[in-house]
Amino acid sequence: DQQVKQNSPSLSVQEGRISILNCDYTNSMFDYFLWYKKYPAEGPTFLISISSIKDKNEDGRFTVFLNKSAKHLSLHIVPSQPGDSAVYFCAASDSSSGSARQLTFGSGTQLTVLP
Amino acid sequence: EPEVTQTPSHQVTQMGQEVILRCVPISNHLYFYWYRQILGQKVEFLVSFYNNEISEKSEIFDDQFSVERPDGSNFTLKIRSTKLEDSAMYFCASRGGWNEQFFGPGTRLTVL
Numbered sequence: 001d002q003q004v005k006q007n008s009p010s011l012s013v014q015e016g017r018i019s020i021l022n023c024d025y026t027n028s029m030f031d032y033f034l035w036y037k038k039y040p041a042e043g044p045t046f047l048i049s050i051s052s053i054k055d056k057n058e059d060g061r062f063t064v065f066l067n068k069s070a071k072h073l074s075l076h077i078v079p080s081q082p083g084d085s086a087v088y089f090c091a092a093s094d095s096s097s098g099s100a101r102q103l104t105f106g107s108g109t110q111l112t113v114l115p
Numbered sequence: 116e117p118e119v120t121q122t123p124s125h126q127v128t129q130m131g132q133e134v135i136l137r138c139v140p141i142s143n144h145l146y147f148y149w150y151r152q153i154l155g156q157k158v159e160f161l162v163s164f165y166n167n168e169i170s171e172k173s174e175i176f177d178d179q180f181s182v183e184r185p186d187g188s189n190f191t192l193k194i195r196s197t198k199l200e201d202s203a204m205y206f207c208a209s210r211g212g213w214n215e216q217f218f219g220p221g222t223r224l225t226v227l
Contacts, residue, residue, distance in 0.1 A: 032214045043119070043206050043218035044158065051214075089158065093214060100163035100170040101214055102148060107157050 003027045004092050006106035014114050019077040021109050023090030026071065030092040034103065035064060035075045038087045047088075048075070080113045087111075117141045119219035121207050127225045128197055136192045136222045138207030146210040147190045149182065150218075151175070151203040158206065164190065197226045 005024045013019045023033075031052040036044035050057040050064045050073070057064050063076045077084055090106040120139045128134050140147050149161040162172040164182055181193045190209075194201055202225050208216040 034215060036218075041220075043121075043208075043220045046215050046217060049215055091158075098170060100146065100165060101210070102160040102163050102171055102173075103150075103158075103216060104160070105158040 003030075004090055004104050004106040006090055006109050008109050009107070010110040010112070012112045012114060013080045015082055016079045019075075019080045019084065019111055019113070021075040021077075021088050021090075021111065023073045023075075023106055024071055025073075025092055027092070027094065027104070028071070029094040029096050030104075031095060032093045032101070033064070033066060033073050034091045034093075035062075036089045036091060037084075038089060038108070044089055077111075080111075082113045082115050085111055085113050119207055119209055119217055121205075121219035121222050123222060124220065125223045125225070127227065130199055130226055131196050134194050134197055134224065136194075136205050136207075136224070138190045138192075138219055139188055140190055140207065140209030141211070141217060142188070144209035144211045144217075146170075146216075147182075147184070148208040148210070148216060149192045150206045150208060152206065152221075153200075153203040161192075194224075197224075199226050202226045 034049040035047040038044045048059050048062045066073045087108040089108045091103040093101040122137045147164040152158045160173050162176045163170045179195045183191050204221045206221045207219040210216045
């Protein structure tokens, strides 16, 4: 079951540059998408989200883009900082589960920001 | 800033024993969840809880699992008879009126 896919297990970026993390999904019922950051031995920390009625959402250094026709979303981090080094998870939910809206996660991308 | 808390941080148990994992969700949240992550695998949904009852559960959440909100603040996950394959990180999450779920730090369950 690969409804949410993150095809790049790792990404290295120089400090100050842009980090672009990608996510693809197959379930057309998904209508809400979230990005989480996770450090070792901690729980996922919510970063930013986007509803399917939008194609872009921005919060400080983080921007999420949604391309519904391609079933693709991406997280841009500008400028990247060493403290951004973590595993980034893409997650999605849909209303078919009623109000519960459980999340389906991707496998994560390890981002390393090099000083 | 309010946060989800979980206890214990690490639980070691023998196969066949019962374990109870505890969570205190964010106080004004209405929806509560358990997820797990087996080492090297994805975070997987187990169960959601709303209005004092299970609202959704995955195939993983079989009769060995149960959840309870015993006192209006704690939210617990019980595994009746643990198996080796139950070894994982278990994350509790809660959600208010919006769609963002907030996760606790997790409990690492090791079944020997």
